[in-house]
Amino acid sequence: MRAVVIDGPGSVRVDTRPDPALTGPDGIIVAVGAAGICGSDLHFYDGEYPLAAPVALGHEAVGTVVETGPQVRTVAVGDQVMVSSVAGCGGCEGCATGDPARCRLGPQVFGSGALGGAQADLLAVPAADFQVLKVPDGITTEQALLLTDNLATGWAAARRADIPFGGTVAVIGLGAVGLCALRCAFLQGAATVFAADRVDGRLGRAAAWGATPVGSPAVEAVLAATGGRGADSVIDAVGTDASLTDALSAVRPGGTVSVVGVHDLQPFPLPALACLLRSITLRLTIAPVQRTWPELIALLQSGRLDVDGIFTTTLPLDEAAQGYAIAGSRSGDNVKVMLRP
Ligand SMILES: [Zn+2]
Ligand SMILES: [Zn+2]
16 A cells, blocks of 8 residues: 655655554554644654654544454444544543543554554554544535544643633634634634734634734734733644743733643743742643544534635645645645545
8 A cells, every 4th residue: 555654854755565454353444535734744744753764644534444343333344434643442441531642551643653644545443433433424524634633632722721701812823723723712712812823824814714813923912912911811732832932921820821732852941930920720632532523523513613724735645745845834825735545
């Protein structure tokens, strides 16, 4: 089969690899129909994570079940399924909460080494009854792909930001996760959402969705717009030292900073005393993907939640290198790339 692999910074290619086998009696094989390129894939592309060997990339997949183990109950060959980007064992008390981060064995993410990459013809999925869901009626391929990661992450970012009804929220970083988060923030009761990014085109997208764009420097703009007080809740959808520092500076005393941006491997120098004196709540979250599905699917099906316009580019799998170049440009015109095997 074909699989997108990365050899080193900026070096993505389509490799030929053996077809994956079932991981066990609870596993399935999915023929991938569509896979997303995620901002966190770009950590490999930008050279922030060292690679001991080429890594098969991708953790956002929608596709057709082509093989099932004998213990699989919820899906069958031929079903269209979406695969959670974050995987758990499916059998422990942590996984029973629907949050793979609580898995006793620890969460795993497809396309980062141990599990295969989703940007491929085929993907082996362990504990399929926990990891996948048959794509529900009325859910588009784009929506299903966003449900595997970015929308679940944006939703969790807002849920964990303690947004007061009628409150002010600042979202730092307007990639796919940030744009999902700002929509979720409104749905969860925010009256005002400030949207910060360095790219004008992305500020325009946020404004079109009802957010208040703030230019650089974002902290000063948020403070000025809130009478010097700061936002009730700040969502960091970037995950750099700079964005974390901005988030902690832009939140009001007693407010909450909710981080879903994926940091590099270096420690962050937390200004603990300032945070204590300002009674800041700081939360860092990997999306409880499976647990968000009942809520998000109903909101999408009802039309109350709209995530159209987040995918801006669709390419065949063979053009993955171009897809990564487009995603890596982080431009206003290009937010998110879909690869079609
Ligand atoms: Zn991701
Ligand atoms: Zn588990």
